[in-house]
Ligand SMILES: Nc1ncnc2c1ncn2[C@@H]1O[C@H](COP(=O)(O)OP(=O)(O)OP(=O)(O)O)[C@@H](O)[C@H]1O
C-alpha cells in the first residue's frame with residue numbers, strides 16, 4: 362500500500378551540519394500491517410514518519426501511496442490518507458477551542474467550507490464516540506481542550522484521528538509524555554482501535570516490551586537504516602533479550618548497557 | 626458627548642475586530658492595517674465623489690482591504706517572509722497607492738455629497754442627529770459582529786480558529802494553512818477598510834495618513850476588552866472587542882479633554898496608547914503567572 366523506494370534524507374546538505382538521517386531506505390507497508398518501530402535516539406525513526414507524512418521531502422528516492430508517487434505532495438494533501446499522532450499531547454488538538462469544535466474539524470478531512478455542520482446530531486455522534494474512552498469527556502463538549510489532562514488530550518487525539526478513518530496511522534512515541542497510568546490507558550485504546558477499525562499503523566516506541574507484544578511486524582532502525590524487519594511467527598517468538606542480542610550481531614557496537622541502547 | 630464617543634467607538638470597533646482576527650485568532654500580527662484603513666477611506670470617498678454610489682463604494686472598500694490583506698498573506702506564504710515584515714511591506718506600498726486613489730492628493734473632502742451617514746441623519750428626521758447615528762451604528766456594527774460570529778461557527782471559521790492555536794493540527798486535517806492565512810488576513814483587512822470607509826463618511830474626508838498607528842490602537846482596544854470578562858465563545862469575544870473599542874475611545878476622549886490640564890496635547894495620545902498596550906501586557910502577564918485553579922475531571926466551567 363505504501364512503498365518507499367531508495368529514500369535518502371540529508372539535512373543541511375553541503376554545510377558543516379550536514380546530517381544523513383535516512384540512508385537509502387526501501388520498504389513496503391502492506392494493508393493491515395501494524396508495525397512497531399524501535400531504535401536508539403537519532404536512529405531516524407521520526408524522520409521516517411516525517412517523510413511518509415510529507416512534513417519533509419526526501420533528498421533522494423520516492424514514496425508511493427497506493428501506487429501514486431507522492432514524493433512532492435504537500436503534507437496537507439497527504440493528510441487525507443494519513444492520521445498522525447505526536448509525542449506532545451498538545452500537537453493533535455487546539456487547546457483554545459472547545460472539544461466539540463476540535464472534533465468537528467477532525468470529523469471530515471480536507472477543505473472546510475461555509476457550512477455549519479456542528480449541530481445536535483453531530484454532538485450526539487461525538488458524545489457516543491467519547492463514551493468508550495471512559496474519561497467523562499462526553500459531558501464536556503463545550504470545555505476548552507486546554508483544560509484536559511495530557512492523557513485525556515492524547516486519548517481524544519487518538520479517537521479523533523481514528524474517527525477520520527485514515528488509511529495509515531502514524532504514532533510517534535505517542536504515550537512517552539504521559540504518566541505510566543495514562544500511558545497504559547492510551548496504549549490500550551490504541552490496541553483496541555487498531556484492531557476494531559482494522560487500521561494500518563506504524564508505531565514508534567522506546568519500550569521494547571510493547572514493540573514485541575503489539576503489532577504483526579517490527580522494524581529496528583539504526584543510523585538511518587532498517588537493520589531488522591521481522592513479522593509473523595518470528596516476531597511472536599521475540600523476547601527483549603533476543604532483540605538486544607540481534608542488535609549486537611547486526612551492528613557489533615559496544616554500549617555501556619543494553620538499556621542505553623534501545624529502552625530509555 | 627456620550628453619543629459621540631459611542632459612535633466613534635462603534636466605527637472603530639470594526640477595525641478592532643479585524644485586528645482581533647489576525648492578532649488573536651490567527652496569531653498573525655498583521656501591520657497591513659495601518660495602510661488598509663486609509664485605503665478603505667480613500668476608496669469609498671472616491672467612489673462617492675466619482676458617482677459610483679455609496680453601497681458599491683462600501684463594497685469596493687471592503688474588497689480593496691481584503692485584497693491588501695491577501696497581498697500580505699501571499700508575500701508571507703510564498704516568500705517565507707516573517708508575517709510582521711510582510712505586513713510592513715504591504716503597508717508601505719499602500720501609502721503610495723492610497724495617494725494614487727485619492728487622485729494624487731493627501732486628502733479629499735466629502736462635502737456637499739450624499740454619504741451613508743448623511744442619508745441616515747436625514748432619515749432620522751427630527752430625531753437628534755447624534756441619536757440617529759448612534760442607533761444606526763449599533764445596528765451596523767452589530768450586524769457585522771453577528772455575521773462574523775456566524776462565520777466562526779461554520780466549518781471554515783472553526784478551522785480558522787484552530788490556525789493560530791495549532792497550525793500542525795490544521796495541516797493534519799488536510800487543510801492548506803496558506804489558504805487559511807489568506808482568508809483570515811483578507812477578512813481582517815476587509816473589516817479594517819470598512820471601518821476606514823465609515824470613518825471617512827463620518828468625519829467628511831479621507832486622508833492618506835488616516836491609519837498611521839491604528840493597528841496599535843486596535844490592539845489596545847482588543848486588550849481592554851479582554852479585561853472585561855472571560856469566555857471561550859466567539860460571540861462573547863467579538864462583543865469584548867466592541868466594548869474594548871468603545872472603552873478605548875472613551876479613555877482617549879478623556880485624555881484629550883482633561884489632559885489639557887496637565888499639558889497633554891492631541892499628539893501625546895499615541896504615546897498614551899502605547900503605554901496603555903504596555904500596561905495591558907504587564908497586567909495580562911502577571912495574571913498568567915498566577916496559579917489558576919487546576920480544573921481536571923468533571924469541572925463543567927468554561928474558561
Ligand atoms: N529538521 C532537522 N534538521 C536537521 N537535522 C535533523 C532534523 N530532524 C532530524 N534531524 C537529525 O536526523 C537524525 C535522526 O533524527 P530523528 O528525529 O529521526 O531520530 P529518532 O530516531 O526519532 O530519535 P528519537 O528516539 O530521539 O526521537 C538526528 O541526527 C537528528 O539530529
Ligand SMILES: [Mg+2]
Nearest residue numbers: 406407408533
Ligand atoms: Mg523521534
